[in-house]
Amino acid sequence: MTSILIKNGFVIDPVQGIRGDKMDIAINDGKIVKNLSNPDKTIDASGMVVMAGGVDIHSHVAGAKVNVGRTFRPEDKLQSTYAPYHGIRHMAGGTSVPTVFKTAYMYADMGYTTVIEAAMPPLYARHTHEEMRDTPIIDEAALPMFGNNWFVLDYLKRGEMDNAAAYIAWLLRSTKGYGIKCVNPGGTEAWAWGLNCLSIDDPVPYFDITPRQIVSGLMEVNEYLHLPHSLHLHSNNLGNPGNYTTTLDTLKLSEGIKPNNNFGREQVLHHTHIQFHSYGGTTWADFESKGKEVMDYINSHPAVTCDIGFVTLDETTTMTGDGPFEYHLNKLNHLKWANTDVELECGSGIVPYVYSKDVYVCGVQWSIGLEMALLAKDHMRCYLTTDHPNAGPFWRYPRIMKWLMSEKARNDVLATMKNEDKVRDRSTLGSIDRELTLYEIAQMTRAGPAKALGLGSSVGGLVPGMQADIAVYPYNPETESDPEKIEWAFSHAKYLIKSGEVILNDGEVVSNGNKKTYWVDVKTTPNRQVERDIDQTFVKYYTVNKNNYEVNEHEFMKNPCVVQIDAIQ
Amino acid sequence: MESGKEKEDYMKSCGIIELDQADIDKLGILKNTNVCVSSKFNRVVVKAILATQGPHPGLGWIPMGPWANMLVDNNTYSTGTPTFKGTPVTVEPAEDEKVLSSIDLVLKACMEE
Amino acid sequence: MSKRLTDIICPFCGTLCDDIEVEVSDDGKQILEVYNSCAIGSEKFLHAQSPDRITRPRMKQEDGSWKETTYEEAAKYTAKILCDAKKPLMYGWSSTSCEAQSTGHMIAEQVGGVLDNTATVCHGSTLIAMQDVGIPSCTLGEVKNRADRIIFWGCNPAHAHPRHMSRYSIYSRGYFTGKGSKSRKIIVVDPRPTDSASLADEYIQVEQGRDYELLSALRAALRGAQLPDKVSGVTKEKIYEIVDILKGGRFVVIFFGMGVTHSLGKNHNIDMAIALTADLNNYTKASIIAMRGHYNVTGSGQVLGWQFGFPFCVDLSRGFARYNPGETSSNDLLMRGEVDGCLVVGSDPGSHFPIASVKKIHDIPTVCIDPHTTPTTAVSTCHVPVAIVGIEVGGSCYRMDNVPIESRKVVDPPAGMLTDAEFLGLVLKEVNHIKGVAE
Incomplete structure (x- = not known):
């Protein structure tokens, strides 16, 4: 493998506390190294920003x-060219839901190298893996959904943590999944x-368990299994006015639970697309932001992380494991x-959904996301996402960076809103003059999510020994003042290196890379009861035989990268 | 179908038209004899048999296959799918004509100008 | 000593049964017996062993006779006709694995081919309807475990999907449907009183081609609107009665087939069926599922979807993907004489296209990759027999409800035979060579 020296860039790396110092970064054999003599390739990054490859947590x-x-x-497909x-570039199309090829190229253009597919239905796991296998360049992993799974509901209702843990370990292995995702706990089964479950105490029909028990149980199991990532939660009541109380009730369930893992992860709960869960009011007429209330809670509880799910004011395609939400x-x-x-x-x-600037609710949703990110005190625990494609397509991240980094850019958008006054009135965004720094952006897009995923020792930073995922952006923080340049530069990485291989050279894709796919294999104490339950349930209730359920790692995964964990008690 | 489309079984199961007894009587044909079915697009010789899943008055049924596809409307009306069902046809006796095998039928039709 | 292989996937229909057991000879070469499958499925496994099977590629001679050739020569020929053609049609893909499809797509990207699958003469109208109005659906296990009202509309599972009824729909016993068929009310709507109709609680004889009107009437009745005395040959009393049955259910499922997709109205018939399903969700839970035919036609739509964004009739001839049924669809392209080279993989347009389209295929250079002799091979200039997916080679397949299942290899193909993925790999190599693309 080639050795590369990236010279003279403004290096930003929150992992090492580097805040734009002019430095060289050396790469050898796929890893970042301390220094390098006689590199095969030298990249002149003077006047440009150098960061670790981006990490998308959701x-x-x-x-x-x-x-x-x-x-x-x-x-x-008609909304963009x-x-x-x-x-070597495949034809690439789609706008809010790009094809696998376009997904990879657009992430690469933004300097991203790791992406987590946030919702994998276990029965469809093979499909998810086939798509990830065909997605070039970026490293990926997928989170199977557990919050409405009959085994989980049954074991948790009876407080059988050992059994729940054994089952979850089995399912992670069978589906080649990375962690525990929970979407609208109990509500999707309802x-x-x-029907639906709108509060954490609404019982799930027939199963007679509440979302409260499901969320608490899954957090406990997650730590029992020492998983690299925490419970990844989309809580009940998404998208409804007044839902912030449900969100706070849910977040409080994390209190008292301690992280237990060897991956440097410090949170026990990751709440995803928190913007959609921070709504006040009782109807769409008196709809307002409760972003401050929710962010205050997160700020004061270090065992909780969140990603925002910024509304980008685009036409998009909403898609979620929250079936009842989409119906409504x-x-x-x-x-x-x-x-x-x-x-x-x-x-x-x-x-499909159109977030229109002319609709005040959309404007308020847009405000809430930005408001929350600007009120966050620790951007190692608050991440940049759009819940792609739900609140907007992922390729809008650079525009969000612009909004976060420039009060003027935010005011420019507010000024074009048909209901500007009403929008300003329903959130505190207009009164916030904070402008995030590139360092904070790097926390939100690299170091933070990598740590929360338990990948912090290999990606998200530029420490020697880490995987050489590096992006070079044509942006000079010393001389640049136009916020538009932020959006442009972070959409057009000049160079991208993934695992030491040059993917973008002078902005052109020169390689489809050698992507890898993470999954987690946890060893648990053999559990005959769970084995029997699984066998019986497949025979009686599934329409696929158990022996045809497991995803074949060799056929369906490109460069599988297994995280081995021993959770035998 | 899965035992070989070049085989006689395929012709026997798909080179047919199923008709109600009343329609057979009306048309002046005999069941289990060959008939000529024509639409505005083409004609084909198949064997008339009594409806196995009937009655369906006024409706002739030819199973999916090359015999039926001699007759159907190839217009897709901008959907991509030809209009395989609901083609008006005339059924006439053709006791002396042969039902061609699938391959002979298709090849012969392709050779015709 | 023979051995019994279990959990085998049947590569016949979209039901994609995965509980087949096959008895094979000790040397693993001979299929002796097939268990659990339907008659058609068994036939497919046993026919693989037919002694008159063609095992080498062959080229058609001037006089119409066939001459054997090698896979390498056949691959060169295929690559040449695809590269020479301005608009090659690459059709079929429904009786092969997703891996073979994917290789075919990489060829199409380079030669500027039109990729179309058998949905184009099957459930293409359904795909268009989904694009019109969406589709509230579920997996077949939801039907098994929950459904207490099942409609079969314009489909005849007793003949086309024989094990559908016992595995998923009418007879299966699930978590909330422990009494099997006694837990359910079955309604069949068809112009013919089919063998499936004889299993139903209610049979509705709709006039041929009048599905749209009847579906609209059901929607109107659901909203309590007044109806004329008869719609599509069905009395209004019957229509109100059916609506009451549906509303009274806890979980309604509509299965539909060629009766609706092939009749005039096409996608609009299905729009209406989907809209009825969505409306029913205001009263109870309802889903709708297309009875997909070939065992992996669904998979072809999926792979096309994630690679190019469209589920069928994908035209790559301009260097990027375009989709416009009626323009970029096989039969329309053939009828307009736009196609000047053809590759058929795992399907039989010779039998299933209107004869006018078949004639066009006959008139241009056509390579047919198919294990069997069919009317399509008869009108092709080159026939490439291959190992049978699901019997002689495994690979990914998608069930009618989009559930992916990895099919298994049961026996070896006859000595020296390639799989279609392998053959397409050779073609891709040749195409790369002609186009001067580095591998």
Whole structure:
């Protein structure tokens, strides 16, 4: 492998506390090294920013529902230019739900190298892996969903933690999953009967368990299994006015639980797309931000992390494992509605959505995301996402960086809103003059999410020994004052190196890279009861045989990278 | 279908038209004899048999396959899918004509100008 | 001593049964018996062993006779016709694995081919309807465990998906449906009183081609609107009765097939069926599932979807992907004479396209990759027999409810035969060579 020296860039690395010092970064054999004599390649990064490759902790980029989003929206291909086949670049199209090729190229253009697919229905795991395998360049991992799984509901209801842990370890192994995702705990199972759980104490029909028990139980199991990532939660009542009380109730469940892992992770709960969960008011008429209340809680509780789910004010395609939410969203906008309920496990829904600047609710949603990120005290615990493509497409991250880094850019948007006064009135955004620094942006997009995922020792930073994922942006923090340049530069990385291989050279894709896929293999104490339960349940209730359920690592994964954990008690 | 489309079984199961007895009587044909079915697009010789899943008055049924596809409307009306069902046809006796095998039928039709 | 292989996937229909057991000879070469499968499925496994099977590629001669050739020569020929053509049609993909599809797509990207699968003559209208109005759906296990109202509309599972009824729908016993068929009410809507209709609690004989009207009437009745005395040959009393049955259920599922997708109205018929399903969700829970035909037509739509963004009739001839059924769809392209070279993989347009389209295929250089002799191979200039996916080679497949299942290898193919993925790999190599692309 080639050795590379990146010279003279403004290096920003929160892992080492480096804040824009002019430094060289050396790469050899796929890793960052201290120094290097006679590099094979030298990159002159003078006047440019050098950061670790970006890490996206929550994005819907591969799998069954993403592909429904693609195929049922041919119009989405018309919203942007369909890039032609060129050299080693595959043809690449799609706007809010790009094809796997375009997904990889656009992440690469933004300098991202690690992306977590945030919701994998276990029965569809093979599909998710096939898409990830076909996605070039970026390293990926997928989080299977557990919050409505019949085994989990049953074990947790009876307080059988050992059994729940053994089952979850088995499912992670079978689906080649990375961690525990929980979407609308209990609510999606209720949706199988057309119902929902809107508070953490709404009982799940038939199973007679509450979301409170599910969330607490899953956090406990997560630590019992010493997983690299914490519970990754999309709580109940998403997207509804007044839901912030449900969110606070849910966050409080983390109190008293201690992280237990060897991966440097310090949180026990990651709450995703928190923007969608920080709403006040009782109806859409008196809808308002409660971002401050929720962020105050997170600021004072170090065992909680969050990503924002910024609304980008675009036409997009919403897709979530929260089936009932999509049904209700469709009742609001009357565009097309797709839904898939998955036997014994989970469900999902998909609805196109237009976040319009002319609609005040959309404006307030936009404000809440920014308000929360600007009120956050520790950006190692608050991450930049759009819940792609739910609040907006991921390739808008550079625009969000601009908004976060420039009060003027925010005011420019507010000024174009039809209901500017009303929007200003319903959140505190207008009164915040904070402008984030590149250092804080690097925390939100690299160091922070990498740490929360338990990947902090290999990615998200520039420490010698770490995987050489490095982005070089054509942005000079000393001389640049135009906020538009932020958006442009962070959409057009000049160089991208992934695992020591040059992917972007002078802005051109020169390699499809050698992506890898993480998964977690936890050894637990042999548990005959759970083995029997699994066998019986497959025979009686599944429509796929147990022996045809496990994802074949060699066929369906590119460069599988297994994280081995011993959780034998 | 899965035992070989070049085989006689395929012709026997798909080179047919199923009709109600009343329709057979009306058309002046005999069941289990060959008939000529014609639409505005083409004609084909198949064997008339009594409806196995009937009655369906006024409706003739030819299973999916090359015999049916001699007759159907190839217009997709901008959907990509030809109009395989609901083609108006005339059924006439053709006791002396042969039902061609799938391959002979297709090849012969392709050779015709 | 023979041995019994379990958990085998049946590569016949979209039901994609994965509980087949196959008895093979000790040397693993001969299939002796097939268990659990339907008659058609068994036939498919046993036919693989037919002694008259073609095992080498062959080229058609001037006089119409066939001459054997090698896979390498066949690959060169295939690459040449695809590269020479201005708009090669690469059709089929439904009876092969996702891996083979993917290789085919990489070829199409380079030669500027049109990729279309058998949905184009099957559930293409369904895919268009999904794009019109969406699709509230579920996996077949939800049907098994929960459904107490099941409609089969314009489909005949008794013949086309024989084990669907016992595995998933009518007879299966699930968590909330412990009494099997007694837990459910079955409604069949079809112009013919099919063998499936004879299993139903209610049979509705709709006039041929009048599905749209009847579906609209059901939607109107659901909203309590007045109906004329008869719609599509069905009395209004019956329509109100059906609506009451559906509303009274806890979980309604509509399965539909060619009866709706092939009749005039096409995607609009399905729009209406989907809208009815969505409406029913205001009263109870309802889902709708297309009875997909070929065992992996669903997979083809999926792979096309994630690689190019469209589920069928994907035209890459301009260097990027375009999709416009009616323009970029196989039959329309053939009828307009736009296609000047053709590759058929794992399907039989010779039998399943209108004859006017078949004639066009006959008139241009066509390579057919298919284990069997079919009317398509008869009109092709080159026939490349390959190992049978799901029997002689494994690979990824997608069930009608989009659930992915990895099919398994049961026996070796006849000596010296390639799989379609391997053959397409050779073609890709040749195409790379012609186009001067580095591997």
